Amino acid sequence: MTTDTARTGGALTRLARFCYRRRRLVLLTWIIGVIAVALVGFGYAAAPDNDFAGGSSDSAKAQALIEKHFPERQGDTLTLAIKADKGIDDPAARRRIDKVIADLDASPITGPVTSPYQDSNLVTKDRRIARTTIPLTEKDAKKTEVKSLVDTVKQSSGDGVSLGLGGNQAEKAETPTQGPSDSVGVLAAAVILFIAFGSLVAMGLPIVTALMAILGGLALTKLSGYLVPAPDFTVVFAALIGLGVGIDYALFIVTRYKDNLENGDDPESATVNAITTAGHAVLFAGTTVVIAMLGLVAVGQRLMTGVAIGASATVLVTMIAAVTLLPAFLGFIGHRINSLRLPRRTSRRRASHGGPAPTRRAAAERWAGVVQRRPLVTAVLAGAALLVLAAPTLSMRLSLPDASVQPHDRSSYSSYTILSEGFGPGYGAPLIFATEAGPKDALGPVVEAVNATEGIAYVTPPQVSKDGQATTFTAFPKTGFQDEATADLVHKLRDDVLPKAPAGDKVYIGGPNAAAIDYSDQTGSRLPLMIAIVIVLSLVLLIALVRSVTIALQAAVMNLLSIGAAYGVLVAIVQWGWLGSVFGFATDMPVTTWVPLVMFPVLFGLSMDYEVFLISRVREEYERTGDTRTAVTHGLARTAKIITAAAAIMIAVFTTSLLGPDVSIKQVGLGMAVAVFIDATIVRMMLVPAVMELCGEANWWMPGRRAPKMTSGTPSRIEEEARV
Template sequence: MMTTETPRTDGALAGLARFCYRRRRLVLLTWIVGVIAVAFVGFGYGAAADNDFSGGNYDSAKAQALIREHFPQQQGDTLTLAMKAEKGIDDPAARQKIEKVLADLDASPITGPVASPYQDKSLVTQDRRIARTIIPLTSTDVKLTEVKRLVTTVKEASGDGVTLGLGGNQAEKAETPKQGPAESVGILAAAVILFIAFGSLVAMGLPIVTALLAILGGIALMKLVGYLVPAPDFTVILSAMIGLGVGIDYALFIVTRYKDSLEDGDEPESATVKAVTTAGRAVLFAGTTVVIALLGLVVMGQRLMTGVAIATSVIVLVTMIAAVTLLPAFLSFTGRKINSLRLPRRTSRRYEPVRAASRGRLTLAERWAGVVQRRPLVAAVLAGAVLLVLAAPVLSMRLSLPDASVQPHDRSSYTSYTILSEGFGPGYGAPLIFATQVDSTDADLRPVVEAVRKTAGIAYVTQPRVSRDGQAATFMAFPETGYQDAATADLVHRLRDDVLPKAPGGAAVYVGGPNAATIDMADEVGSRLPLMIAVVIAVSLVLLIALVRSVTIALQAAVMNLLSIGAAYGVLVAVVQWGWLGSALGFPTAMPITTWVPMMMFPVLFGLSMDYEVFLISRVREEYERTGDTRTAVTRGLARTAKVITAAAAIMVAVFTTSLLGPDVAVKQGGLGMAVAVLIDATIVRMVLVPAVMELCGKANWWLPGRWAPKATPASPARVGEEARV
């Protein structure tokens, strides 16, 4: 599928394929032992996840650094207990229930002293229906099972007119279910698609087994790499999803070429060598493109996103290696039994345009290509218009990180959020922490505090506190709007740009806290994303030009990939941020796009789009060099790759879509966006835009500085007659 000439039988790939075929037991044993060893070390002793997105040169990072250095007592994690009683917290029955919960929380070995709202009036609303209290945790690495017990205690105490909720970062983690059956459903869906495509249980099983072994070893290796480049906890889920998709797809391309070679009369060994030197070469190029695209995340300057890029690249690299080493060994075991346990069919129908031509008929893909090529300008304009309409919502994209307000409504953390918002305002969960250096414990921050208090959008401000060493001071301000509101981000920018610089001593005050850190990260991503896109496109263009030897086709691929990814971004905004069909797809409420999702989506999708481009255009070029006619080459190339690309895209869509079954709203967003992008790429782009644009460009498709088109190899008289019949 990859080369335009007879596959080499003496190259490095051919030698590797032949070795793996003839030494199948050695190769299989090496893989099994290697994966078991790496899994034992990686899963047993791998690096822990790092979810600290702070750092850098942001204002919030500078504020956090001052607090960490001068206020060590504020470093521990905390939980927040929210209480609401319909008859008031002083009602005897309500008070008995609330005090029982406070005592249970205070008695836990993982909590510090718990203040009672009955002893501190500032913890209770004026109507005494709602109260709150902060619960300090004794350690920063408490076991989530212990926190889950506290969450359960609070949830079970609710009822009879009293509602209780336990919030905080640790509480959210503790009550978030595990990923559940999402990956299993993805594997099952992939198996069904492969069985339909191949019609054989044996052929179906090879890509899945190959991908699963590669993913197991890749994830374990990724955990060891975490000691050098830490990554957040969602990396494992995301990497498994991407690895499963590309791993099955890469094996699918090689198995398809192997089956084609067998039907052409090749012996199993020569068929394996041909599959690896053609489709296997395409797999190596495609995988390398994905890795390079992923490493474009390094440009973002985000420490943890660099970890995500490297960890996910490890998964893709392992799946590439498995496709060209482990899979040939499996093919050696199966031989001609690759079609065993077949799906009953009336005929042995193989996807092959040549056979259809011999019967004087065109395949469905060829007929569709003919429709597009007869009206190429209309097809291109309509397809481009659809993509631009789908991409339009991206202009209103807002970035943030999920908090309690966007969690499922049955969570205790969401209950805590709603109670606190009702009693103390929606900004209670989005505090701004101001920090600055001072000269002494008598430092006067009243002008700054007063300027912040008078700012529109501020609900109330706490009194400033000076550190014991007299070198730093801090105070808090609570906005009138919530964590996810655009007005809160506008308020932070206004404080930094206008309010603080004009207040005496305010220029040296930093605005920090979790909310400000999220806003800073979103701003940084927004400013660096164009640079990452430019780097990924530039490097991918160089690789694609080197492979297909055409500047025109490489530029076409880049533009079409941008259109399909932009459309995916737009659909994601419409579903997640605008709420269109959001609840039906498992999103509890409308919310901004998670900050890391668009910057993670782009390199993955650009790399995957290049995969399909490579498999399609390489076959088109092969046909062009054989016939010298662009229209025929596009028609035949599309027909020869339509089935395998459709199956590969269907697998990707199925795997990515299963993320909607999981509990993590950020991972859901990423999975939905990538599923939409692959679907668009495999339909509108590959089936409409590519044939239409190539028809419009004609011989200019093959332009390369110094040459306009590859030479066509004269076809045999029999082949000419066959082409004429088609």
């Protein structure tokens, strides 16, 4: 039976018809537009900003004082760590050490390097371990130039002498690019689409559409940095999200197009119908993801705002491509959508109203029947499983990665281990105290109080700025950057030690370690606000689509459970170290501070996508039959295949991030893959049908309106507007 959607008018209908009939113009416009934006975006991209400090935190105030009164401390530095089995004074060891120091000193991007043989403070008492600082003369030294210094140090190790080059720039320089992981994700998605569609042509359309959209979207993401600064992981994160949703959105529309052709539509009507129905749901789903992403703005951190805007730009472009570029492609393909088919032993025609083949639908209906016969048991078991998985979330610790969590073949990790052995694990977590209060002699009681605090290894003498307006000193904790004890120490110093010392209330604690702690504390305090905003906005949108307060509330609770379960699995693997090495994590570590921040809005938006695709079908069936049980059974049967395929694509794309080198991106990909898997299985296939069965007619409650009951054969508005 052919629907009349193509003749009902409306903006989407007119847009779809225009793109189909003017397909050459639309395709040419897209090609020229993407090339132009890509040339500008990738050629003149805004520089990334990875400074997570800022605002009114103690560490930000300390950093501001240092930048204002200690300009000589500005600029990046590297740290050379040296370990000689026979001592650094062994003649063979000294020749090797002198040579590497000379090579580093001769580099055009380094300043004067002080040899540890000239300063006994740079050498341990047993003369086996030494260190020295290498200043970088260029503020933004090229990665290749710093990499050459790292290679020099690596190649100089040997014959009883171990060398490591540490520092932020060294870590960046030896961290490889994301590499082929995105390509692997595209290949995996192509295989899944080929299995789902059984046709190379149908498989290729979502891939090509998504790739063109992502190219333009990532270019806009790079340019958005001029409006709001964003960290360097924004582009990789946007690529993950864009690739996943871009392919999925095109998948939904191509599926509906194929159904329409099998129902007897000509290619133009099939295209218009697909865009008007599935395209409507795609726009809603994409808008939900964008609104959820923009919830990051509520966190009040400028870099998270940059991530939200940059990633949202990519999602917006994929949405636009799905309802403009894809119908143009469909105009070129026409009836050839099933060309180059996968050989099958039997061919089953789909049912007249679309959906999976009868045997597959029957299996899904049987599963729905099993759930509906024992809804309470199913709901309890599914809910308990999610709560068990979410339990580790209660022990989640947040921090930013440092050299100690990098792969063990990195020079920065070698530097960390050598310095920790010789100067203590807290050497890589210095606490920098800064104040404008009086000369350095006035800080004597403060220095003594800090030095006497349990957990402090040693304190350096105070130094006064050249203008005489500020004083600073450094304290080294006994524990490392990632240790919980270090964060507890910083809080103790701020809350107990400094307030009790004379003039201590005017002393601020800064440095990379304190900045990471402040950032984590700020994130933890503002995360509930972001969650509340995302939930409220998403609920409003879902109520507007499905016209049910009950279902919208169910969706919110279930989404929270699935995201909590994903957080729990992430904590167990990353922080507790369960199977961590299997997933490419060199050691157990706290969860990167910004990971749960960016995961929540994206996952909540994606979960709402699946909710829309399932509930829209259920709503259609309810309006047609007036029976909730039948509606849930048929709705689940007709969406099971497409939700499974969409989830499989998302999981494939997200898990490919584990192939990359960045430990934080690995965490994001792992967490989101787990969340999508849980959402598409436990939540959509078990919890949703069970809870809807328990709620019965209450599923359709809306204030001031009774739920409609319609007879078989009566067309529904949702069928015309949002059927997938």
